[in-house]
Amino acid sequence: MADPLPRAVTRLIDELARLPTIGPKTAQRLAFFLLRASSSQAQTLGRAVASLHDGIVTCGQCRNYADAEPCTICADGERNAALLCVVEDPLDLAAIENSGGFAGRYHVLHGAISPLEGIGPDDLTIDLLLERVARGAVGEVIVATNATIEGDATAMEIGQRLRGQPVRVTRLARGLATGGDIEYVDAATIAQALEGRREL
Amino acid sequence: MRVQTLDLTNFRNYRRLRLRLPAGRLVLIGGNGQGKTNLVDAIHILASGRSLRPGPEAAWVRFDAPASEGFARMRAELAGTEGPAEVEMIVARARPEAGEASGVRRRVRIGGAPRRLADLPGRLLAIGFAPADLGVWTGPPAGRRRWLDLAVAQLDRAYTAALETYEAVLTRRNALLRRLQGGVGRPSELGFWDEKLTEPALAITAARADYLARAQAPLRAGFQAMQGGARFDLDYCPAAAQPTAAALLAALRQRRDRDVQRGASGLGPHRDDLAPLIDGRPLAHVGSRGQLRMAALALKLGQYQLALEALGERAVLLLDDVAAELDAQRRRLLIDQLPPQAQTIVTAADASLLDDSALAAAPRFHVADGRIEPADA
């Protein structure tokens, strides 16, 4: 049976359908939206996708994705270098940054300890975190992992590895609902959770 | 307590059903696969969160439901001593193409308000009698823990949440043990999971022990009614009898090497068992097959009586095809022991089995192909 759609459209639908949260129906709808839109709109999107990996670096200090090394947050001398907020992934960092309630620096773990997914402590950037703390400028490490079992396990591991270091280790207050992913929490709740952080 | 109306949408073989249930006894007659078991199963799921039958929860959704209706809805209106109530569960098939993990997503509403799954058990009070239950004393311990979990959850609102936490931690601990067994990671990574395990483990063990202590007298009465004479005891055999978190933690640490070798956790309430005794001797050794089956029914009668004493509420009884599993004498014995005031739903393929019993006068409905009609009409 001949394919009723032009090959370019089918190819785009197939690629879109491989993205998370996008099913075949949504992929079709997006493809036809772009087909009907102006050619320049499709090209702008195409260029954005094509150049996504160009020029993106991982910041050597905080391990966040960035345009340059060090990233703008690590390079910003106005920020409080004594406060270090540890997050699971860049989207959590963005959520805390957008809440406007935090003026320190970050450390991105790129995941959480998860036996079910085969992720152990050595698969995260915990060693790099310890090196940063050992350099001495940090006075408090705020562990802002998610309010899940995996987030708790990660927080405990960090707390244990930092034991004996001259640094305060705190965890976000439980304003976050259990099972809560920081990425989806509103700014006011993040500010409260930061405010009410406790010694780990 | 009674179920006044039951609403089903896309549940197993029911496309749509709205059924008013009589207050007393009701007999559902139908062949295999027509939907009589599915109907009592819907009530059992709303009561406990669990099906009477094994199998994946995805099978709760009508198999030929269109993709746009890839969910099942069960809803019951209840009348109890605390007034009217309403429980609802929606089970949606996961859509892997939308990035959802396989299996199902379940949502619960109580009185119309969204609640956690663990809040469901104990609202609708129901006790199921299924053919598989008759083998509870000859089968593996999992079947006995299953009865105990359903029974405890009816009286203890915090129990299901403790079970859920325990199972979530245990699954992760076992995954880590398998990693360690394969030489990946460090045994010290177990520390967090050991600590997380102790709190729900102690809560579960204590709740089970408490329930069984209170249940001895009702269970003995239930066994007496079904079997007469002999003295019946039900012993709790906890796998982890350590009374404190520190003691349990030490015990977990002590058997860490063995757990890593097996790649599985060997200590904790997931290994508990129950031992029935007759005149102080293990029922499994001295009981006949018939006695073992009667002792299985005694569990349910004892559970009913304890719930009545503790909550002042009569559980709804769901007898699914049990009559056909018993000889005529034991069948009559069971039916005679059913509390007459309880709302009771009985399913049977062959209604003549019930003709010479107290259920002969109960209203009868025919179930065929997911439809229900009064038998007299």
Ligand SMILES: [Zn+2]
């Ligand atoms: Zn940086």
